[in-house]
Amino acid sequence: MALTTITFVRHGITDHNIQRRAQGHTQNPLNETGRAQASLVAKRLSEEGWDVFISSDLRRARETAEIISAALGRPVDFFDERLREMDRGKIADTIESERIERWGENWRDLDMGQETHESMRARGKSFVQDIASRYAGKKVLVVTHGYFLGQTLKELMQDESTGDELRNTSVTTIALKDGKWDYLLYDCVKHLPETSGNAVKRG
Secondary structure, three states: OOOEEEEEEEOOOOHHHHHOOOOOOOOOOOOHHHHHHHHHHHHHHOOOOOOEEEEOOOHHHHHHHHHHHHHHOOOOOEEOHHHOOOOOHHHOOOOHHHHHHHHOOOHHHOOOOOOOHHHHHHHHHHHHHHHHHHOOOOEEEEEEOHHHHHHHHHHHHOOOOOOOOOOOOOEEEEEEEOOEEEEEEEEEOOOOOHHHOOOOOOO
16 A cells, blocks of 8 residues: 655744744734745645645645645645644733733743643644545645644654754655654755744744
8 A cells, every 4th residue: 555644844934933923823924935935845845746735724824835736736625723833822922021011920820721732732643643544545745833743743753852943834744654653754944045944933
């Protein structure tokens, strides 16, 4: 049987990424650099064939996916809410100094309605298992978010050292071999010029 692979692409960079502003489920767009990054990864991905194309429904991922879609000459098959970034609750759309001003330096001790890491990992693992079952032996392309993807990879690989600082429009491919997921490619940004491939957390 053909190998089941899932290739994850983190969305292009946003102003929120640069400002280190919590994004969560906000519908903020790519910036000019992010759109350029998306075009470059789109060109790279267009050199391969894909059986299934899925994206998060949040605007920054959707924009990235639509740029890739144009290069592939095929539509996104569906937008999936399970691929959304970590829900940041009350702190969405804020930076650290604003959080301290609003809630004090110990804001992390308060209930901000943020999604737990356990919930995010379970959501990511469930998505991967579902897609691998539905599209066994297929080559699946997924556009998603950095922090969510990192937590999903930690869970799948049972390795806390993986999944950190995934870069904007980086390409990570996992393959299912003998019931276990392994990396074929990890956080690859060979399509980007060095200056635009810098790691930015959370998004």
